[in-house]
Amino acid sequence: MFTKILIVNRGEIACRVIQSCRALGIKTVAIYSEADRDALHTSLADEAYDVGPPRVFESYLNVDKIFAVAKEANVDAIHPGYGFLSENADFVNRCLKENIVFIGPSPETMTIMGDKVSARKHMKAAGVPVMPGTDDPVASAEAAVSFAEEIGYPVMLKAAAGGGGIGMEKAADAEALEKAFHSNQRRATSYFGSGSLYLEKALEAPRHIEVQVIGDQIGNVIHLGERDCSIQRRHQKVIEEAPALGLSEDLLQRLRQAAIQAAESLNYENAGTLEFLVEDDAFYFLEMNTRLQVEHPVTEEVTGVDIVKEQIRVAAGKKLSVDQAQVKRHGHAIETRVYAEDPKTFFPSPGTIEVFHVPEGEQIRLDTGVRAGTEVTPHYDPLLAKVIVSGKDREDAVRNMQKTLNESEIQGLKTNLPFLREVLEHPDFVSSNVTINFVKDHF
Known part of the structure; x- marks a missing residue:
């Protein structure tokens, strides 16, 4: 197993990876830009290094600087989180050249799936339905x-x-x-x-359904079930849940099998997600994300599988800790993404967080990289936190999320909390009657 991992990311996902590394007894190294000098992830990591000015190309995408840090800190592996360098095949090749393990799939897989046209061709050849x-x-x-x-x-x-x-x-x-x-x-x-x-x-009113897969270096590939990610604004997800309800058992089996088929056709290693559009009783491949997804927590909550731990295990050459028969799902989980943005226009709203409060509870999970006093700058994605709530079933999870959001408070800048509260109370959401047009149709 690795002794020290460099996390080439920031915010909540850097904090999330640090959490799993700690559980595995692995030391962590964080990087930060000048704008993130006092960010939460820098204080949680065992070591933290300045990689440059606020602009991403001068800091979080400064590959030469990142590898200088990796060498100075003497790390075994690099975890990319999501975004930034997470699906950059050239970066993975540089890791191989520097003899540092990249916690993710191969550069060849990234190249095939990174271009949506080549991804379509590959999936057609693999027998996966495409639009x-x-x-x-x-x-x-x-x-x-x-x-x-x-x-x-x-x-x-x-x-x-x-x-x-x-x-x-x-x-x-x-x-x-x-x-x-x-x-x-x-x-x-x-x-x-x-x-x-x-x-x-283009389909008129599809649902956005995705399947989480994980493969190891020994050839095992499993799925952890599906997520419904239909609530979107500007084609970007804002609320996700697992499992996806309202789909026939036959359709679910075909979706899961298509995801496994796709992963096996790529000899896929590490965590990945197959995304599909579903309408009536048909589904079509949309894209494959060759990295950890923002919404991975809802799958973790219903399966009990720590996906980040599995990523690290797989990258270290170990077998997956569970096989397909051992993957069991319990209850229902919903994730809401809390952004620093105007709830009416969805435009980013930078500022300094004066109050940050999300209630604690057995069925509440908070993934965040901010706290009271954090300055949210215009340089990065305005995601502040992910609030994940569980319940014994969807009705229970919706009720728990409504209560959690109503008791949450963030002051000092605009956030989308009012929008999220409205969605959670909307009759169509409560009854699970949603498509990717939900926000456009109702808001």
Whole structure:
């Protein structure tokens, strides 16, 4: 087992990884930018190193500086968390060159799944259902319109190198698609360094269902069940829950089998997530995240499996601590993402946290990287905390989350707490009648 792990991330996910490392008796090394000098993750880690100015390219994405820290701290392995360098194949190759274990899948897997067009091709070859769409990037707006007329509107235009809901736009007709093509191409080039776009048929009111998988180096691959991530704003998840209800047992079995099939086709190692759009009795591959997901806690709460511990075990060459038959799910869990953002516009709202209170309780879990006095800057994602609540069933979990959010208080900046409270009280959410259109339709 490793003796010391460098966590190349910040905020709540850095704190989360430190927690599992401590449980395994592994020392931790944190990095921080000048803006994060007093951040919570720096005080929780055994060691912490300054990696540069606030801008991410000068600090959290400063690869040379990160490896200088790794060498100085004499670490065995690097955990990337999510975002930043977590799905960067070049970074993984650098880890291999530096003889440091990367806690995640292989660079080859990342490369295949990192480009959404190559991911579609791979999944089709593996027998996983994919949405009707282009098998290659579309060269022009005219080509996009021509293909859309073949498969019928509405269509979804997507950045091949995209992620996090960026570079996605739905078009209902040729005029909207032509306009979206040029704006999305610029946006994709700006965010991902590639303006490559592809096209898929758009479903009218699907649910966003994902399956958590984990594979070890011995060839074992298991799933930990599914999550419903349909509550989204700007194509980004804001509330997730496990298990996903309202799906037939036959559909669930097919989803889980498709996820295992996909992972096995990649000889997948470590934690990953297969994302699908589900409508009626059909499902379609959306993308694969070759990293830990923000919403992994809901799966941990219903299965009792510490996914971060499994990631570390697998990276150390050990067998998964559970097999498929041992994975049992109990109760229901819901996660709400608390952001420093205007609850009406969802625009980021930086500032200094004056009061930070989330009630404690046996069925309440708080994953956070902030506290009273933390300055939330515009340099990073405005996620403050994840509030995860469990219950004996969904009705119980919803009731517990309503109470928890109503008793939570954050002062000093705007947050989306009022929005989250409204969602939790909405009749359609309470009755589990949700699709990815929920926020657009009701808010």
